[in-house]
Amino acid sequence: MNTESNVLRETALESTRVAAVSASPTRPFYWSVRRELWENRWIYVGQLAVAGVFLFGFLIHMTHWLTKMRGLSADDPRGYWETMTLPYNVAAGLMMVTLILMSVFYCADALYGERRDRSILFWKSLPVSDLTTVLAKASIPLVILPLLTFAMIVAIHLIMLLVSSLVLPASGISVASLWRELSIFQMWGMLLYHILTAHALWPFPVYCWLMLVSGWARRATLLWASLPVVAIAGIEKLVFGTAHFVEMVGIRLIGGGAPTDVTHGEMFPTGPMTHLTPLRYLGAPGLWIGLVVAAVFLVAAVRLRRYRGPV
Amino acid sequence: MAVIEARGLRKVFGTTIALDGIDLRVDEGRILGVIGPNGAGKTTALNAILGLIPYQGELKVLGRDPWRQRERLMHDACFIADVAVLPRWITVAQALEYMAGVHPRFDRSKAEGFLGKTRIAQSSKVRELSKGMVVQLHLALVMAIDAKLLVLDEPTLGLDILFRKQFYDSLLNDYYDRSRTILVTTHQVEEVQHVLTDLMFIDRGRIVLNCSMEEFEERYVEVMVRPEHVSAARALKPMHERQVLGRSILLFDQGDRAQLAALGDVRTPGIADLFVAVIGNHAAQAQGAGR
Numbered sequence: 356m357n358t359e360s361n362v363l364r365e366t367a368l369e370s371t372r373v374a375a376v377s378a379s380p381t382r383p384f385y386w387s388v389r390r391e392l393w394e395n396r397w398i399y400v401g402q403l404a405v406a407g408v409f410l411f412g413f414l415i416h417m418t419h420w421l422t423k424m425r426g427l428s429a430d431d432p433r434g435y436w437e438t439m440t441l442p443y444n445v446a447a448g449l450m451m452v453t454l455i456l457m458s459v460f461y462c463a464d465a466l467y468g469e470r471r472d473r474s475i476l477f478w479k480s481l482p483v484s485d486l487t488t489v490l491a492k493a494s495i496p497l498v499i500l501p502l503l504t505f506a507m508i509v510a511i512h513l514i515m516l517l518v519s520s521l522v523l524p525a526s527g528i529s530v531a532s533l534w535r536e537l538s539i540f541q542m543w544g545m546l547l548y549h550i551l552t553a554h555a556l557w558p559f560p561v562y563c564w565l566m567l568v569s570g571w572a573r574r575a576t577l578l579w580a581s582l583p584v585v586a587i588a589g590i591e592k593l594v595f596g597t598a599h600f601v602e603m604v605g606i607r608l609i610g611g612g613a614p615t616d617v618t619h620g621e622m623f624p625t626g627p628m629t630h631l632t633p634l635r636y637l638g639a640p641g642l643w644i645g646l647v648v649a650a651v652f653l654v655a656a657v658r659l660r661r662y663r664g665p666v
Numbered sequence: 667m668a669v670i671e672a673r674g675l676r677k678v679f680g681t682t683i684a685l686d687g688i689d690l691r692v693d694e695g696r697i698l699g700v701i702g703p704n705g706a707g708k709t710t711a712l713n714a715i716l717g718l719i720p721y722q723g724e725l726k727v728l729g730r731d732p733w734r735q736r737e738r739l740m741h742d743a744c745f746i747a748d749v750a751v752l753p754r755w756i757t758v759a760q761a762l763e764y765m766a767g768v769h770p771r772f773d774r775s776k777a778e779g780f781l782g783k784t785r786i787a788q789s790s791k792v793r794e795l796s797k798g799m800v801v802q803l804h805l806a807l808v809m810a811i812d813a814k815l816l817v818l819d820e821p822t823l824g825l826d827i828l829f830r831k832q833f834y835d836s837l838l839n840d841y842y843d844r845s846r847t848i849l850v851t852t853h854q855v856e857e858v859q860h861v862l863t864d865l866m867f868i869d870r871g872r873i874v875l876n877c878s879m880e881e882f883e884e885r886y887v888e889v890m891v892r893p894e895h896v897s898a899a900r901a902l903k904p905m906h907e908r909q910v911l912g913r914s915i916l917l918f919d920q921g922d923r924a925q926l927a928a929l930g931d932v933r934t935p936g937i938a939d940l941f942v943a944v945i946g947n948h949a950a951q952a953q954g955a956g957r
Binding site for chain 1: 713716718719720736737738740741744745746747748750751752753754755756760763764765767768769770804
C-alpha cells in the first residue's frame with residue numbers, strides 16, 4: 356500500500372516535471388514589467404521616502420491641527436470639513452506631485468538607460484520583441500505608477516486615521532465625527548478616479564513623447580525632449596503672439612484641463628461639491644486626440660528601438 | 667543543413683564600407699572562428715546575423731530573415747555580444763528568474779548547475795562581480811539555453827588566461843554536441859585553434875580566407891629552414907617569411923611536405939602566423955592596387 360502510493364506520487368511528480376519542461380509557458384510582457392521594477396527601484400523607494408517625510412510632518416503638526424479643530428464650531432460645516440480633511444487632501448496632493456515627477460524621470464530614461472549601460476545587447480539576445488519591451492515600459496507611467504501612488508495614499512490615510520483615532524478622544528473630539536466628515540471610502544474612490552483620468556491617461560502623450568526621445572537621444576534626454584516644445588512655443592509667440600502650445604503641454608502634464616469633474620471652485624478633487632463627469636471625460640476629443648498621439652509616439656519608439664544599439 | 671547563408675551581404679555606414687558583399691555558408695555542427703583586424707567588419711557581420719542591424723543583400727539564419735524576425739530567431743539562437751553587457755543592477759537570482767520567464771528553451775536547473783561550479787552567489791548583483799565572474803555568469807545563462815546557434819563576439823576580452831581557458835573548456839565539454847553551431851570572433855587566436863572546426867579571415871569587409879581546419883592543416887606548411895637552405899627555400903615562393911632567434915621561418919601555401927622536410931623542420935602553422943601572412947599580403951595588394 357505504502358509503496359504503491361509512493362510510486363503513484365513519484366509518477367505524478369514525474370509527469371508534472373515533464374509537463375513543466377515541455378510546456379514551460381513564457382510570459383515576456385509580465386517579466387518585462389518585473390524587469391522595469393527591479394531596474395527602477397527608486398520609483399517606489401522615492402514614493403516611500405516622500406510618504407515617510409509627510410507622515411513625520413503630520414505627527415509634528417498634530418497638536419496645531421488639534422487646537423484648530425477644537426476652535427471650530429458646528430455652525431460652520433464647511434470650515435469644519437475643510438479643517439478635518441485638509442491633511443488627508445494634502446497627503447494625496449503630495450503623492451500625486453511625486454507621481455508626476457517620477458513618471459517624467461522614468462520616461463526620460465526608459466529607452467536610454469539600457470543603451471547607456473550597453474545592456475540592450477543582452478535584452479536583444481532574448482526572444483522578447485521590441486513591441487513587448489516598449490509596451491512594458493509604457494505601462495509604468497500608465498498603470499503601475501498610478502496604482503502604486505493610489506496604494507501609497509491609502510496606506511498613508513490609514514496610518515493617519517489610526518493616529519487620529521488614538522489622539523482625538525483625548526482632545527475631546529469624537530472619532531465618529533472624523534469618520535463621518537471624511538467619508539474615507541468615497542474619498543478613495545474619487546482619488547482613484549482622479550489619478551487614473553487626470554494623471555495617467557491625460558498626460559500619457561507627454562510621457563510617450565519623453566520615451567520616444569529617450570530612445571533616440573545620445574545624451575541629455577530631458578533637454579532634447581523639451582527643445583522642440585520650446586522651439587514651437589517660440590515660433591508661436593513670434594507669429595501669433597500666443598502661448599497655447601506650451602500651456603497645452605504643461606497643463607496636460609500636471610493633469611490640468613482634463614474634463615474629469617466639475618469642482619465648483621473646490622481646491623481638491625475630493626471636495627463635497629465636486630461632481631464627477633466620467634461621460635464628459637470619455638467624450639472629450641482632447642482625450643482621444645492625446646491617445647492617438649501617444650500611440651504614434653509608441654509605434655515610433657518601437658521602430659526606433661529596432662535600430663538602436665548601445666550609445 | 668545551412669545554419670547561416672549569406673549572399674552579397676553588404677553594409678555601409680556613411681562613407682565606410684563595413685561589409686563589402688560577403689558570401690557565406692555555415693553548416694550545422696560547425697565551430698567557426700571569424701578572425702580579422704580591428705575594423706575589419708567582424709562585429710558588423712555578427713550584428714547582421716543576429717538581427718541587430720539592417721543590411722543589404724541576402725541573409726538567412728536558421729531559415730529566417732534576422733532583421734525582420736529577431737524575436738523568433740532568438741528562440742533558437744543566442745549570443746554574447748562583447749563582454750559586460752549584463753545589466754549591472756541585476757542579481758544572479760533575478761537573471762535566472764527572468765530568463766526562465768521569457769525563454770522557452772532556458773533550463774534553469776542547468777544554469778544553476780553551471781553556476782554551482784563557480785564562486786558566484788545567487789544573491790550577488792552583477793556590479794559586485796569581477797569581470798571574469800560576469801563572463802562566467804553570462805556563459806552559464808547562455809549554455810542553459812537549448813539553442814541551435816551560439817554567437818560569441820570577443821567573449822573573453824580582458825580576462826586572464828585561466829578564465830579564458832576555462833571558458834573554452836566548458837564551452838566544448840558542457841555545451842557543444844555536434845548538432846549545435848558556434849560562431850566566435852576573438853583576437854586570442856592561439857587559444858581557439860584547437861577549438862575550431864572552421865576558420866575565416868575577414869579584412870576590409872571581405873572574406874580573405876575560408877576553410878575547414880582539416881583543409882587548413884593540409885594546405886599550409888611552415889618550415890624552420892636550416893641556414894644553408896634558405897635561398898633554396900625562398901626559391902619555392904613562400905607566402906611569408908619571418909625571423910625567429912636568427913632562423914628563418916617560411917610559410918607555404920600548398921607546399922610539398924616531403925620536399926620541404928629536406929630543407930628544415932616542417933610543422934603546421936599557428937592561426938596567428940597564417941593570419942599575419944594572409945592579412946599582410948592582402949594589405950600589400952590593396953596598397954598596390956591603390957597605387
